[in-house]
Amino acid sequence: MSYLPYAVAAWICLVGIAGIATSKNLIHLAVCLSVTQSASYVLLLAVGYVKHGKAPIFVGLKLGSKAVDPVVQALTLTDVVVSLAVIGLILALALDAHRLAGTVDPDRLHEAQG
Amino acid sequence: MIPLQIVALALVALGAPLVVLTRDPLRQALVNGIYGVSLVCLFVVLEAPDPALSMLAVSGIGYPLVIVAAVARVRARDRGREDE
Amino acid sequence: MTRRTRVVVLAPALVGLGALFAWAIAGLPAFGDYRGPYGYVLNRIVVPLRHTTNVVMGTNFDVRGVDTMGEEFILYAAVVGVTLLLREETKGRRVERRTQRLRSDTVRLGGVLMVAAGFLVGIWLMAFGYITPGGGFQGGVVAAGAILCIFLVGSHRDYRPFRNEHAFDPLEAVGTGGYVVVGLTALVSGSAFLTNLFGYGTTGTLRSSGSIAVLNWAAAIAVTFAVLLLFAEFLETYDRPLAPEDT
Numbered sequence: 306m307s308y309l310p311y312a313v314a315a316w317i318c319l320v321g322i323a324g325i326a327t328s329k330n331l332i333h334l335a336v337c338l339s340v341t342q343s344a345s346y347v348l349l350l351a352v353g354y355v356k357h358g359k360a361p362i363f364v365g366l367k368l369g370s371k372a373v374d375p376v377v378q379a380l381t382l383t384d385v386v387v388s389l390a391v392i393g394l395i396l397a398l399a400l401d402a403h404r405l406a407g408t409v410d411p412d413r414l415h416e417a418q419g
Numbered sequence: 420m421i422p423l424q425i426v427a428l429a430l431v432a433l434g435a436p437l438v439v440l441t442r443d444p445l446r447q448a449l450v451n452g453i454y455g456v457s458l459v460c461l462f463v464v465l466e467a468p469d470p471a472l473s474m475l476a477v478s479g480i481g482y483p484l485v486i487v488a489a490v491a492r493v494r495a496r497d498r499g500r501e502d503e
Numbered sequence: 504m505t506r507r508t509r510v511v512v513l514a515p516a517l518v519g520l521g522a523l524f525a526w527a528i529a530g531l532p533a534f535g536d537y538r539g540p541y542g543y544v545l546n547r548i549v550v551p552l553r554h555t556t557n558v559v560m561g562t563n564f565d566v567r568g569v570d571t572m573g574e575e576f577i578l579y580a581a582v583v584g585v586t587l588l589l590r591e592e593t594k595g596r597r598v599e600r601r602t603q604r605l606r607s608d609t610v611r612l613g614g615v616l617m618v619a620a621g622f623l624v625g626i627w628l629m630a631f632g633y634i635t636p637g638g639g640f641q642g643g644v645v646a647a648g649a650i651l652c653i654f655l656v657g658s659h660r661d662y663r664p665f666r667n668e669h670a671f672d673p674l675e676a677v678g679t680g681g682y683v684v685v686g687l688t689a690l691v692s693g694s695a696f697l698t699n700l701f702g703y704g705t706t707g708t709l710r711s712s713g714s715i716a717v718l719n720w721a722a723a724i725a726v727t728f729a730v731l732l733l734f735a736e737f738l739e740t741y742d743r744p745l746a747p748e749d750t
Contacts, residue, residue: 308531311534322520354535362557368547372546375559378559386574391577
């Protein structure tokens with residue numbers, strides 16, 4: 306039970322990779338990629354958790370009381386915002402492939418020659 | 420581990436395969452939004468308000484917009500292509 | 504490689520990866536048993552040293568400021584990529600497309616209220632980012648999302664001022680470049696890059712934490728306009744009239 310968050314993170318990563326490999330649609334593939342990325346957020350925040358710790362915002366919280374790790378939270382929050390733009394870029398690539406090849410099926414992309 | 424954390428983790432672990440198994444991209448946009456809300460609940464329970472705020476805005480408005488806009492453009496170009 | 508071959512190769516690979524994960528997890532300390540020193544050190548020193556009560560933002564813009572600069576440039580590069588990829592098809596053929604009108608008045612009223620409330624919440628998150636939970640990144644995305652709701656309750660024509668890429672490109676650059684400029688001023692005055700040189704002020708008020716406040720606003724401006732540009736590229740009008748079954 307004390308390893309449950311790490312196991313959930315590993316499970317989400319494996320599920321996302323399986324989704325990417327068996328995808329029939331490039332847009333579906335991009336969303337599965339974002340699911341895989343969310344596994345890293347769960348892992349980061351689980352590693353930084355302190356038992357009985359509060360959020361590391363010291364408004365109304367006495368200085369010196371137990372608080373969770375702020376470094377992993379800083380990493381996660383910038384990562385979430387940047388992943389929006391990166392998934393947007395992958396979707397733009399999918400749209401470009403559709404324009405050139407006429408299909409969003411990754412298996413049939415190699416058949417359509419420009 | 421308090422029970423609230425176990426429930427939040429179970430919801431997230433349940434939501435991820437649901438997102439992957441939804442094959443139609445339009446429906447997947449909606450399921451991804453719900454998965455994002457369950458992730459927000461998990462972040463709050465893990466005492467992380469800042470990532471929860473950014474995940475809420477990104478998965479509530481950002482992802483549905485870019486996915487649905489991409490699907491709309493694909494469909495419009497398909498419709499234009501078969502008219503030619 | 505057919506799908507069947509791919510699935511047959513994938514299954515043992517996933518099992519192997521799962522085994523590696525299990526071995527790695529077995530070596531981690533138990534959940535809640537935090538060992539590393541940096542969390543404890545930061546929670547104790549950031550508030551007295553930098554007079555900011557949001558230690559996460561203090562880490563983001565002061566202790567770990569160079570990484571945040573790198574993330575902002577990733578955001579910038581991704582938006583440039585999206586712009587380059589999606590721009591060529593409708594160049595010179597921008598025709599205003601008939602859009603469907605929202606039929607329900609309740610949804611429109613709710614949407615309009617959401618625009619106002621969301622934008623105010625976004626500005627508040629940006630402004631008080633270094634005191635209470637919030638910050639430039641979160642406030643930027645929330646404010647950009649609230650502006651997008653104008654498109655959702657209105658039409659393409661209502662949203663047109665917020666698709667103005669000629670105005671938003673330099674504004675996004677001001678945010679991203681402003682971050683580097685603030686770091687360079689520290690360099691010019693003799694200390695290391697991105698040293699916190701401005702006055703610290705009183706903890707818990709808006710006038711506190713030195714250059715964290717300035718970097719917070721630079722990141723907020725950069726993220727807001729980057730996300731608006733991303734939305735604008737995806738929402739460009741294209742020159743097909745609506746099919747009859749869509750009106």
